[in-house]
Amino acid sequence: MRGMLVLTVFGGGMAQATLGSAxxxxxxxxxxxxxxxxxxxxxxxxxxxxxxxxxxxxxxDTASGGLIGVQALTKALIGFGIGLASQPLRVTQPLVQVPxxxxxxxxxxxxxxxxxxxxxxxxxxGDLMMYVVLPQALYNGFLAAAIVFALAxxxxxxxxxx
Amino acid sequence: xxxxxxxxxIVVGGVCLVLLTLQTRGHGARTADALALVTTPxxxxxxxxxxxxxxxxxxxxxxxxxxxxxxxxRDEIQQLRVEALRVNExxxxxxxxxxxxxxxxxxxxxxxxxxxxxxxxxxxxxxxTVNRGRGDRVARLTAVISPDGLVGRVVDVRPGxxxxxxxxxxxxxxxxxxxxxxxxxxxxGEPSGSLRLKxxxxxxxxxxxxxxxxxxxxxxxxxxGIPVGRVRAIDDRGSALFHYATLTPVVDxxxxxxxxxxxxxxxxxxxxxxxSDG
Numbered sequence: 001m002r003g004m005l006v007l008t009v010f011g012g013g014m015a016q017a018t019l020g021s022a023x024x025x026x027x028x029x030x031x032x033x034x035x036x037x038x039x040x041x042x043x044x045x046x047x048x049x050x051x052x053x054x055x056x057x058x059x060x061d062t063a064s065g066g067l068i069g070v071q072a073l074t075k076a077l078i079g080f081g082i083g084l085a086s087q088p089l090r091v092t093q094p095l096v097q098v099p100x101x102x103x104x105x106x107x108x109x110x111x112x113x114x115x116x117x118x119x120x121x122x123x124x125x126g127d128l129m130m131y132v133v134l135p136q137a138l139y140n141g142f143l144a145a146a147i148v149f150a151l152a153x154x155x156x157x158x159x160x161x162x
Numbered sequence: 163x164x165x166x167x168x169x170x171x172i173v174v175g176g177v178c179l180v181l182l183t184l185q186t187r188g189h190g191a192r193t194a195d196a197l198a199l200v201t202t203p204x205x206x207x208x209x210x211x212x213x214x215x216x217x218x219x220x221x222x223x224x225x226x227x228x229x230x231x232x233x234x235x236r237d238e239i240q241q242l243r244v245e246a247l248r249v250n251e252x253x254x255x256x257x258x259x260x261x262x263x264x265x266x267x268x269x270x271x272x273x274x275x276x277x278x279x280x281x282x283x284x285x286x287x288x289x290x291t292v293n294r295g296r297g298d299r300v301a302r303l304t305a306v307i308s309p310d311g312l313v314g315r316v317v318d319v320r321p322g323x324x325x326x327x328x329x330x331x332x333x334x335x336x337x338x339x340x341x342x343x344x345x346x347x348x349x350x351g352e353p354s355g356s357l358r359l360k361x362x363x364x365x366x367x368x369x370x371x372x373x374x375x376x377x378x379x380x381x382x383x384x385x386x387g388i389p390v391g392r393v394r395a396i397d398d399r400g401s402a403l404f405h406y407a408t409l410t411p412v413v414d415x416x417x418x419x420x421x422x423x424x425x426x427x428x429x430x431x432x433x434x435x436x437x438s439d440g
Contacts, residue, residue, distance in 0.1 A: 059197075068181050076178070
């Protein structure tokens with residue numbers, strides 16, 4: 001089980017650079033590692049979410065050739081935050097998870113921009129939100145919905161067969 | 163639990179900030195290189211899997227497209243075949259009607275075109291039903307012809323239709339002569355579907371297979387010169403008074419679709435308006 005989780009985090013982190021382009025619609029690509037981190041953090045709690053976010057983000061940073069540590073930090077924060085929120089808020093319903101992921105994607109974008117701004121990132125915040133963060137957040141939501149429903153269907157199937 | 167989680171977050175955050183700081187101060191290359199040692203092979207592996215999956219998907223799509231195209235082409239061929247048959251049918255009908263019209267325009271008598279709508283083809287009776295009847299002023303015993311020759315005569319007129327007794331009907335008989343030898347005789351229908359020319363033995367010495375037999379015009383029922391059949395065989399009965407010749411009808415009664423009903427009268431030989439070599 002642990003091996004499976006490591007593989008999921010590792011695969012999720014690495015998949016962005018290779019599979020992200022295959023899932024591209026126009027200029028928008030989903031943030032696969034973020035989806036993986038959020039879904040895992042919801043099930044495994046803040047510690048696992050934090051570590052998974054750090055690992056996936058670090059791999060994503062390395063693979064994409066950007067500043068190493070930016071996405072590691074933002075995704076670790078998101079993983080931690082959502083893991084922490086999942087317990088009191090009981091955000092286990094797909095209808096809550098999907099809009100939640102959209103909001104988290106936007107939050108991750110804002111945090112990432114804030115962090116990069118400290119290193120004199122040149123892009124304009126409005127443009128970044130309009131053309132990158134918001135479309136990607138919506139795409140993440142749709143993709144997450146598909147994944148959540150697929151997982152639910154698989155679990156139902158497994159419970160029927162067992 | 164919460165303290166441990168918070169400590170973990172602080173550590174993680176700290177590591178990230180250290181990494182970022184190191185990079186901004188120009189020491190990030192080593193860290194990136196070290197991480198790349200792990201990530202690059204995995205990336206290459208994933209890329210191979212990705213390419214393989216894409217290739218597989220592309221092959222599947224190709225196969226699906228080829229299959230769909232195959233189905234579409236089959237349907238198209240089927241449609242084109244039906245279309246070709248329809249065109250051929252129309253073309254044949256056009257040719258037949260053209261021949262009928264030409265004959266109608268050339269003949270020195272009035273005629274009425276009609277379509278065959280039914281056939282009676284048992285051995286006892288051989289008849290055609292034509293879509294011209296009492297309302298068209300068709301009279302009983304009206305001669306019925308086609309561009310190839312004589313078809314028969316009207317034996318019954320009903321409202322809207324007429325029944326035509328075909329030459330090969332066993333009850334059919336008419337006066338005719340061989341064109342080449344002028345041998346006259348009586349053409350009768352046979353149950354076998356052929357025709358029989360009954361002629362006086364002394365007149366028929368020169369009849370040969372292939373000779374054309376036409377209506378003689380005697381009796382005024384059929385105009386003179388309409389092809390009836392061709393001699394297929396001669397039944398020589400030695401010293402008998404009458405000899406017989408078997409004829410093949412010039413008209414294929416089983417395939418005929420359009421006819422002309424001869425409503426007018428003429429004493430002129432109409433042989434010139436029919437094919438003599440067919």
